[in-house]
Amino acid sequence: MNNLLVALFLVCTFGTAAQAQTEVVTRAPGLEFVTKTRIPGADETMMSLCYVTDDLVVFGIVLTSDVQGYALASDGCETSYDQLYSEDKIVAAQALGLIPAEINPVAGNDWKHKLGIYGLLLSGCLGLIAVIIRRVKSLLGYDLRGPMRKKAALRILSAMCHMAKCDGIVDSIELTHIRKTIRRLTGRNYPTSEVIQMVDSIDMSAGLDEHHFIAFGKGLRDREKDLMMQGILSVAIASGRLIPVEHAFATELAYGLGIPGEDFRRLLDLVYASEDAA
Numbered sequence: 001m002n003n004l005l006v007a008l009f010l011v012c013t014f015g016t017a018a019q020a021q022t023e024v025v026t027r028a029p030g031l032e033f034v035t036k037t038r039i040p041g042a043d044e045t046m047m048s049l050c051y052v053t054d055d056l057v058v059f060g061i062v063l064t065s066d067v068q069g070y071a072l073a074s075d076g077c078e079t080s081y082d083q084l085y086s087e088d089k090i091v092a093a094q095a096l097g098l099i100p101a102e103i104n105p106v107a108g109n110d111w112k113h114k115l116g117i118y119g120l121l122l123s124g125c126l127g128l129i130a131v132i133i134r135r136v137k138s139l140l141g142y143d144l145r146g147p148m149r150k151k152a153a154l155r156i157l158s159a160m161c162h163m164a165k166c167d168g169i170v171d172s173i174e175l176t177h178i179r180k181t182i183r184r185l186t187g188r189n190y191p192t193s194e195v196i197q198m199v200d201s202i203d204m205s206a207g208l209d210e211h212h213f214i215a216f217g218k219g220l221r222d223r224e225k226d227l228m229m230q231g232i233l234s235v236a237i238a239s240g241r242l243i244p245v246e247h248a249f250a251t252e253l254a255y256g257l258g259i260p261g262e263d264f265r266r267l268l269d270l271v272y273a274s275e276d277a278a
Helices: 002-014 087-095 111-140 150-167 172-186 192-200 210-217 222-237 244-257 261-277
Strands: 025-040 046-058 061-073 083-085
Touching: 025 061, 061 111, 083 087, 150 172, 150 192, 150 210, 150 222, 150 244, 172 192, 172 222, 210 222, 210 244, 222 244, 222 261, 244 261
Parallel strands: none
Antiparallel strands: 025 046, 046 061, 061 083
């Protein structure tokens, strides 16, 4: 659908010859019935006045018609016209009562044609904007309609478990807090057994070096890195205070993620505010 909207927008805007020759999207001449006339044709039957249009056709369906002029047709404007009819001829025929006087001598798009053309352009623009917004949200790792991607969510959970292990003790209250926080931040639900298994697999006795902290953020988007910091800070202050070893872990992780000091303080204030609200 997005590709179709892009194609429609480009064709309507630029109308290049290359696009006009594609099988999917084409521009083709068309006819639209306007009114019956009293002008006889070759077989003495009364001819019809038609709009000559430039049609935008997608998958064989006419989406818009741009009026180019008038023509007379003996087949009711079904397939082809007999002759083009200029403004001067329309005026002369109206003076003789051969064409209804209410017909505008100057062929042009009425409100229905304009609605089709501008409506399609607007739809194409809105479609492109939607694609751009979705892409930007994807790059930021922020999508309200679904959970965070699994890779990023697991990385955030791992960082939170590392923070919880900093003081060497992870009790049931911390486990519950980790489960609730990871669900709130990522939209993913992890059972307690999985959190316990991850905590038990972490060995903080030798400490972590710079490469470990950089690895936490490898492949993560900026939004996901922010959520990781919110997660580990939430675990750290859950006890009501931030002990030195936890502060050291948080600052080294922020450095490894490339988060500057002012953003670190902003995220810390955000976590304090969310904890107070809870």
